[in-house]
Amino acid sequence: MKIIKSLIFEKKNWISALGVSALVMSCSDNSNVYGILNKDKSINYKSAFEFIKKNAILNFHISAAGAQEQDSKFIKDEDIKENIELSYNKSKELITSNAISDYSFINFVLPYKVNYSNDFNWRKKVLKNYELPKNYTLNSEKAVIESTNYLNNQIKSLKIPYSDPYPQEDYWSFNNLLQEKKGSDIALVNLASYINRANGIPVTIDYAPVWGNADGGKAWNALVIDQKKSYPFAGGVDNVGVFNPKKIINSLKDTINNSYTISKVYRRGFIPDTTSVYLKYYSRLSKMGFTSTYSDIDVTDKYTKTIKYNVNGFYNDKTEVALLSVFSFNRWLPIAAISPKNKQMVFDKVGVGALYLVHTEDDNNSKKSLFYVNKEGKLLFFDKSKRSKIDISQTESVTTKLRNLAINNRNSPNIQPLVNKAIDTKLEDGVSYTLYKLTDSSWEKQETKSVVNNKLSFSAQYQDGIYLAALEKDNNINSKRAFILIGGKVVFI
Known part of the structure; x- marks a missing residue:
């Protein structure tokens, strides 16, 4: 799933955004440090409002003209207040019964956006068309899964035909998706995210930007129960318990001959990670074709065995950016970046079964390391x-x-x-x-x-x-x- 972004931050906006970094929490936080949910599981509307308002500074959408625009300049206070009210009311039963965690609600229900559209009033529109029956009791993990599958069956009934990806699919609003009634997996997973989140269910998008043994990548949905537990499914195609993103043809049982090699999987988040190399070097990395951003979460280890690769001693603290690329369909494609200059020396969660290259932006004059990671996770170097x-x-x-x-x-x-x-x-x-x-x-x-x-x-x-x-x-x-x-x-x- 490739997200093409245009018009990188103007210098003025970039400095402004970094200036509020102390106010924006990192997406790596483990607990409810945001003060949004009280001890009795009620919501603190003031904290929730401030949280969304601040995070909107480092969130962007794509305009009808194809320009990248800062959300905070367009979203209204009334939109934020309505979003908080609707999201909490729908998730309240799930939160109070501990069927989902505070983390899941804050990261994957409360946010005012699903993709890169500028539609900030989508919840009411969704619920007019797709709302869970009143007799659904959302008080357990099993109930959450059943609800997700119920909603996914509603999407299946639309019988949206598969088509090759459109560049603008990830910018479509909920209304656009219903009007188009076509699209690739990107359109379908966005539709599933809209519908589930409007019903208070924490669903987001996981994506493999590049396979390690086949051309292209793929996007699917993840039902996130808590920070450690999530369930994959394919919006409008396969329900929770049926879908396996690693399988090429689901009817074939031979997983050795029938599986994608996962090099990286990222989970679409909302909260910017202010320590991320993708934020500090956003302009440079986005031009290289990176699809991951400073608000995405690396979840490769949830789908495959992974290893760590340490560049300490190979690169020093003068190296601003080190890149990890995977050999995919006869070309090198970047999938991860670290900054040795900022004391980042380890490529974490590197998927097994693929050929990798560690290098810098200056391919002609930089040190390079070529290695293969076998299925058991052993690094093999070339002789x-x-x-x-x-x-x-x-x-x-x-x-x-x-x-x-x-x-x-x-x-x-x-x-x-x-x-x-x-x-x-x-x-x-x-x-x-x-x-x-x-x-x-x-x-x-x-x-x-x-x-x-x-x-x-x-x-x-x-x-x-x-x-x-x-x-x-x-x-x-x-x-x-x-x-x-x-x-x-x-x-x-």
Whole structure:
């Protein structure tokens, strides 16, 4: 899910925003330090008003003309007061019965916004169309899940057809979403967030900006019970308990051949983290294509095994920004940033099963570290002194085949036979393939060989490269899946 933002802060606004940083709490706070909910679970309207008013300074929306605008300049005090009243009244039963935590209410119900639209009066509009039945008693976690699934079934009944992503989808208001009645997963998860939050249920958006083994990313919803417990679901598609964001084709049980490699997952938040590198270096990082922001929360460890990567000794306190990029569909894409200059030396929550590069903005003159993290979480580095023969029975990973299959057969009732055929496909004897090596961001031919006994073999190559194999006369090599040599073995990435 790529969020394209235009018109980065003007200098005057930027300084103004930083000036109030002491008033804006970090999203990493664990308890209700905001003073919004009292000990008896009643709401302190004054504190809630001040909290929203202050956080609106570092929240932005996209105007009809495509310009980035500061929320605080447009949201009215009356809008804030109405938002507090409606949000608390709908969540009150959940809060007093401890079915959801204070954290969940403050972060994922109370905020006046869902996405990057300038619609600050959406709650009443939603409840005119989608309100939980009066007989629903919201006093337990089970009831919260049942309510979320009930509302999701209402979205399913709209039968909104899937379409390729629109650049403006994440700017659509609730009314826009209903009027368009089309969109990708971005539109659907926004719609689910609007509807659940209006009913007092803490739902937000989790997104993988980049997979580690397939082109693109994906967005889905998260029902957040508390800071440690959340449940994924796909707005308008799959309910809580059914949806698994790691699966490519849900009908296939073979999770080894049928799972996305998660490099990073971020949870859309509201409260700006004033310690974040994404705030301090917002202008520079946004130009690099970063989709995560200073209000998003890293929740990668909720979906996959993760590791930490320490750059201490590799970069010093003069390095302003260090970047972590993942090799995805034959290109390097940034997924995380830290600031060694500001004593940030660790890339945290790095997903397993992917190829990574640590580097700086100056790619030509900076130190770089290339490493692969296997499924067990072990870091494997490349040995430039060793060679290995390449023997492969497939020229692309099974995951790539299944993803392409899923895209081309979204609504097929007989997907299982197609899946089995894709997995069991073998290379055809006598067909010639060319081996390529990635050199300076371009693919350089190595040699051409023919398939023998359903196997393709190439002469020894150094174990420090990224390779791919394509049909001899295939000019569309960038669509093929790359692989590396680790410990003498071929690993598709």
